[in-house]
Every structure is written in structure tokens, then in C-alpha cells.
Amino acid sequence: MVPTSYYVLLSAILFTIGVLGVLLRRNAIVIFMAVELMLNAANLALVAFARERLGVEAQVIVFFVITVAAAEVAVGLALLVAIFRTKRTADVDEVSTLKG
């Protein structure tokens, strides 16, 4: 059996890629994908820990996380379409009229 620490390491790497993606990429859709990567890295860690402890509780959590992620992405896409209609761009840097 593959040790749990391998999975956790992999999930940590994926999470880091996701964080860097959010911080470095400028296209809103790519940012959503990076956020999704962060959440799924967490899911991977949860499932790995659940297997180690032979419990289902953490697997149930994964369902909730998936659901919340879907809701978030749905709202995000709707916003993106709205912004695209007004501004014709998906680049987050071009959308910055709020300054102080």
C-alpha cells in the first residue's frame, strides 16, 4: 500500500501549484481552474487521511467541498459573462476601475 504521506505530499504540491496559479495568472478562467486545483488538492488529502483512518467522515466532507466549489464556479462564470458583456475581456488586470 502506498503510504499516506505520499498522497499528502502530492496534494501539497498540487495545492502550491494552485496557489501560484491564482497569484500569477491573469485570465479569470485560469484563476478559477487554479482555485479548483487548490480545492481538489485538499480533497485528495482528505481522502488519503480517510483511508488511513478507515473512516468515511472525511469522504463525506469531500462531497460538500465539491458542491461548494461548483456553486462558487457557477457564480464566477456568471460574473465573468456579465463582465465580458460590458467590457469584452476576461483579463483581471484590465478590469480595474476601482482605485483609491
Next chain:
Amino acid sequence: MDALTIPPVDLGLIAPLLVVVTWATGLLLVDTFFIPVGRKKLTGYLAIAGLVVAGLVGLPLWGVSGSTFGGMVRLDPFALTLTWVFLLIGILSITMSLDYLPRQDIEQGEYYPLIMFAVSGMILLAQGADLIVLFLGIETLSITLYILTGFAYPRLTSEEAAMKYLVLGAFAAGFFVYGIALIFGATGSTRLSEIGAYAADRDLGDTNLTLLLGGAAMVLIAFSFKAALAPFHMWIPDVYQGSPTPVAAFMSVGTKGGALAALVRLLFEALPTLNAYWLPVLAGLTALTMVVGNLGAIAQMDVKRMLAYSSIGHAGYVMLGVMVAGEQRGPEAFIFYILVYALSNLGAFAVLIALEHQGEEAWQLDDFAGLYQRQPLLAVAMAIFMFSLAGVPPTAGFMAKFYALTAAWEGGLPWLALVGVLTSAIAAFFYLRVIIRMFMTEPEGEPAPELNRGLTIDIVVAAAGTIIIGLIPAPIFALVERSAVALGG
């Protein structure tokens, strides 16, 4: 196979939450089917009725303590009092929106159920005793707020604010979930009490301690994002400025109240044994928050942005109570501060709405020039709110700040209390600047502000509350003291 047993569920313990959620769901349908376009105010009235009913349903629960759903949801006086405060926030926010939405041409019936759903998220945060419930609560609150922030669609500033909020909020959610995963890996549970018991009982060992600390750190980062503690506050000014004003008002008090209520439980039920690790970090964040928020506000010529920065500063004062919530005074100061801040801040935003005309933003400091001569009562109300936010006696803001600062002082964080005092002195400058503009300068031919029934009620209630709590704080003190008993322990 054996029959699976579903843990017994006591719906009575979540009665207010249940009322809010079912009412909001029903209202969504009622609004779609029966309420014609142009008469959406009716939906607003129904939403207010729902929040009032939820508050009344909570009355018999006073003094009840218990948990249900297998220990995932808890009801105690702390949660119940906060529930009432949140319901009040919801009611005041809806009242100030009733006329604002049609004036801005953004009236849609969904607005009111969405506010109710956001309130339900806040209540869930106050009642949650499990990391999953806290996650769901914070996401219910956040996702509805993303939509509400973008509600002024197709105004680009609103859409942009919503987008920024969503990206950062989702980012924070990622940290939250990963933190939950690590904490679960260390302790094998997501129940706050079980995590606490596990951490207290035995020697964790290096691996588990690292996992637990890493998880706790990530969850704290997520909470700092949601409650806007520096250095995770960057989104606040932009989001407040872009979102519809009532939403900004609701957000400023709602997210803080909800997220920090959950943080109190998290810190003192799940992580009390790790006190030595998180206390210095949070104390540092709090000090930074107070400094950044209040210094940032000085530079703002736009009153809405100034209130945004001031809300960052106030998050710091609320945190004073949160950090010493192990003592009796901590949670007391926390609830008291949230209540007072809600009244004063919602009032100040209501005045902003009164000055806001369709299509033009009258939030510059100059727009307040000579307000006293144009609309004396409005100017007096705004002065009360500014004094309260600055913490000048005899307003409630003074009592709240005093309470929070003494709690921190007695709780063993005297240096932090000192930072609090110094930053309040700085804060007085920019609040008083607004008052000086209103009373000491001549008006520059601005059109008269539009007051209407909803706004008037809001401003009167908020101003009266601010003054009365400032003058006769005893009843509220008594309420707050009895609410904190269950938690203080």
C-alpha cells in the same frame, strides 16, 4: 447488513436558522410567481417579517444549551444572542435597501431572499461546532455576498468588485479546506470539541503537531481573509466602493460578526492547547489591522472608502475581544462590540445612501459640506455615528471600545490595548473631519438629500440605539454577560 442509525436530530435547537432558510426559500418562489415587477418592495417587507419571526422563535430558546446533528451544531446563549444581532443586521440592511434599489434601477426580488440566505450563513457560523459546518456557513455567507456585490449589474464597478471578492474569497476557501484536511489528518476528527480533546489528551508527536499547526494556520488565514484582518484586507476598499451601498453596509458588519464568532469557537474549543502558538500571531495581526485600517482611512477623501478602511480598523478592535475569549470578559466584549458597531456603521451607511443620487456617487468628503444647513437632522445623526465609531463618550462606541480594551488589558495583552488606544486617537481625526465638514463649512449648492421612510426608520433606530446604549448600557451589559457564561467556562 445492519440498519444504519441516523443520529437523533433536535430541530428545535436550530429553529431560528430553520425559519430563516425555509422562509427565504419560500420567498424566492413567492416572489417569482406572485409579486409583479415594480412591486418588489413587498418581497422586502416579507423578508423583514421572516427575520422578525425567526427572532421571536428564538425567544423560548433563551438559556437552552445543547448540541444536535451528532454534535455538529450547537445552541448556547452566545450563539442565540449573536443570532439576534445578525437578524437585526439583516432587518436594518433590508430596510435601507427598500428605496435604494428602485432608485438605482437595480430592483430585483432575489435581493431580499439573498440577504436572508446570507443571514442564515452568519447564524450557522455562530452555531457551528464542526469545521464542516463552519465551512458551509462561511460559504453560504460568501457566495450570496458575491452575488449581492455584483447586484448593480451592468454597472462595471459592481461587477468588478464582485469578481475581486469572488477570486479572493474562493482563494481563502481553498486555504480553509486544506486546513480542514490537515487538521483531520492530525486528529482524525472535524468536531471542534474532539479536536480540542485530542490535542489536550496526549502527546501529539512531531508529525501530528506539524499537521495540526499547519492546518490551524491555514484555517486562520482563511478567517483573516473573510474578516479582513491585515495583511489580508486589500480587497475591502475596492469591494465596498464597488458594491451597492446597502450591501457594503451589510458586508462590513455581517462578515466580521459571522467569521469572528466562528473564530472564537475554533480558538477556544479546538485549539486552546495551542494557545502559545496562535496568540502571538493573532496579536500581531490585530495590532497590524488596527494600525493599517486607521492610517489607511486618513488618506481617503471618499467617505465610502474611508468607512471601508475604518471597518478594517474596527475588525482589529473586535479581535481584542476574540483573543481573550477564554476569560469571561472576552466574549462579552466581542458580542457588545459587534452589536454597537452594527448600529453605528449601518447608520453611517444609511446616511451615505440618503446622499446618493441615481447615477452619481456623492461620497466625497466635499459632498458633506454644510450638510447641517441643508438637512440638520441628518447631519446630527451622522455626527452621532461618527462620534460612536471614533469612540467618543457618551455614545455606545465609547462603551464598546472601553469594554474591548479593558478585556484585552485584563486578559494579559496590555500592549495590544495600548496600540488600540493610540490608533483610536488617530481614528478620531478622520471621523471628526467629516463632522467638521458638515457643521463648519458652507454648502456648495448640492441638491437636497433624499430621505424616505425606510432610511429614516433606519437612521432613527441606529442613532437612538447608539445613544441609548451609550447612556444606559446596563441592560445590554446584563444580556451580554449572561450570553458569555456558557462559553467562558
Next chain:
Amino acid sequence: MLEPYVPVLILFLIAVFIAVFVITLSALLGPRRSTPRKLAPYESGMDPVGPAIRRIPVKFYVVAMLFIVFDIEVVFFYPFALVFRQLGPAGLVIMGVFFVVLLVGFIYEWKKGALRWE
């Protein structure tokens, strides 16, 4: 522990080697004479029609969004279906409540015209 995977590793290495080797070889040796015809997008030998990246009607977004949400909600039914018998009537009631909430969302979007394809 990992011994059974050694052949897989070898296979993997060979695959990588062949891929890299062939691409390098063709890059080094192959002549490059690009003509407009060669640079055109490949459409099974037909003359290309229009640009390769085309706008998709935004209506698809609404459908996709609704699909995401409902698709995910249905995920909760799978675990329920697995333990349906063990849960007994109480489980049915709980899923009924869940279903009613979904139904409210569905009625709402129907009434709002999100499902109309104009």
C-alpha cells in the same frame, strides 16, 4: 514493495526516450519548407472554412452553469442509493427534504426562463 512496477518504469522510460529521440531527429534532419497550404489548419483534406477559434453563443454558459450545479447536487443521491435499504424511512424523508430544495431551484429557473432556448 514497488517491484511489480519496474517493468512499467522501463516501459515509461522507453516511451519517453523514443518520443524525444524521434522529435529531435526530425527537428535536426528534416527540411523545412513551409507553404501557405501547409500552414493552413487541417480539416481532413477539405479547404478550411473560417477560423479555428470561433465564438460560442453565450447561451451555452447558462446551460453549462445550471448543469454544473444540478449535476453536483445529484452526487448526493449516489451514496444515498447505496445505503437506501439500511436507512429505512427516515433516510427517505431526509432525501425528500433535499429533493424539495433542489426542486425549488428547478422551479425557480424554469419560471425565470433560463431553460428557454430562443
